[in-house]
Amino acid sequence: MTVLAPLHFADAREAAALAAFLTRLVHYDRAAAVRLQAGGGALAVFGRPPSFEVLAIRTARLVDAVDLDVTVSAGELLDGIEESAGKAVVPDSVTGPPWTGVLPPRGGWEPVPGLPGVPELRGAVAAAVAEFRARDEELPEERRTRAERDALGREIWSRTLGATGLPLRAVHAAQSLGFLPPGEAPTALFASGPWLRLRTPYGSIALRTVPPISLGVAPR
Numbered sequence: 001m002t003v004l005a006p007l008h009f010a011d012a013r014e015a016a017a018l019a020a021f022l023t024r025l026v027h028y029d030r031a032a033a034v035r036l037q038a039g040g041g042a043l044a045v046f047g048r049p050p051s052f053e054v055l056a057i058r059t060a061r062l063v064d065a066v067d068l069d070v071t072v073s074a075g076e077l078l079d080g081i082e083e084s085a086g087k088a089v090v091p092d093s094v095t096g097p098p099w100t101g102v103l104p105p106r107g108g109w110e111p112v113p114g115l116p117g118v119p120e121l122r123g124a125v126a127a128a129v130a131e132f133r134a135r136d137e138e139l140p141e142e143r144r145t146r147a148e149r150d151a152l153g154r155e156i157w158s159r160t161l162g163a164t165g166l167p168l169r170a171v172h173a174a175q176s177l178g179f180l181p182p183g184e185a186p187t188a189l190f191a192s193g194p195w196l197r198l199r200t201p202y203g204s205i206a207l208r209t210v211p212p213i214s215l216g217v218a219p220r
Contacts (some may be wrong), residue, residue, distance in 0.1 A: 004068070004090040007043060010061035012086035016146065018045060021058040021203065022078040024177050025049060034077060035100045036090065038068035047074060048099045051153075052173035057204040071096035104206040105199060109190040114164045115198075120186050121161075121171050128156050130160050164189055170198055170205045179203040 009015045016088050019028045020117075028049040035046040043060045070093045087107055102110030116124070136137055136144070157169035179202045190197045198205040 004070070005066075005069075007038070007066065007088045007090060008063040009086045009088070010041075010063055011075065012083060014060040014087045015081055015088060016083045017077060017202070018058055018088070019062050019083055020178060021045070021047075021056070022081070025056070025074050026078060030075065032096055033071055033072040033096050033100065034074045035071045035096060036068055036077075037103075037105065038062060038066045041065045043068075046100070046103060048097070049173060052169050052176075054170050054173045054205050054207040055099065056173060056177050056179075057104075057206060059203070063076075071100050077158065091141045092217045102208075104195045105192045108192040109197060112164055112166075112189040112191050114162050114195070115187060115189040116161065118180055118183065118187055118200075120178060122162065122175060122188070124168060125175050128159075128172070132156050150168050160199070164196075165191075165209060166196055166198060167171050167207070170196070170207055174198055174200060176204075177205075178205065179205065 007020075022034070022045075025034070025047045028051075032047060032049075035048070037044045041062050041064070043062055043066075045058045047056045047058075048054070049056060063153070068090070070090065072091045073094055076091035077088065080086070080091055082088070104133060115121075132153060136149060139148060157167060159168050160166055161171070162166065171180075179200045181202060185201055187198065187200045190199065194208050194210045196207055196209060
């Protein structure tokens with residue numbers, strides 16, 4: 001077993017923000033795993049909240065230029081964060097789920113025009129939630145099944161925002177994970193190959209517009 005040195009954040013608030021992100025991930029999946037990649041004084045934490053079919057990415061600045069690439073339990077990493085001390089103990093690695101082997105590219109991102117502002121993004125999510133509830137209530141009793149509701153959710157959350165190609169589920173994930181702050185914020189959309197990335201000051205949501213040919217073997 002390899003014992004990794006603790007991660008020391010450049011600011012204690014970075015530790016608190018990462019803890020908040022992990023708390024939300026664990027809320028959706030108590031057995032969630034995250035992949036950590038560190039280099040050049042920066043840490044990227046990748047997670048995949050169930051049902052949204054997207055990757056959530058939270059970054060943090062580190063004191064030291066640590067080189068790290070490991071998949072760990074989100075809950076154990078959360079337990080190892082000392083917010084007041086601004087550090088985190090990295091738990092033992094785990095065999096990651098398939099998605100941990102298919103991450104967004106590090107470069108080649110080009111801006112995608114047409115992304116609405118944060119108030120409009122929040123409004124689109126609220127309208128979709130209201131539509132889902134209204135149509136769900138209209139279903140006759142014999143059709144009010146999990147399969148029917150899942151199909152309804154896929155129809156609504158797969159809709160894209162104008163000509164951007166960004167599905168509503170990505171915006172919903174950003175809001176649910178605390179990446180969309182109240183009021184205006186500098187958000188942007190980027191594309192690289194088959195990937196789209198919604199970036200906000202609080203984190204990013206990435207997704208493939210086409211499925212991978214092969215997931216391969218997930219790293220440890």
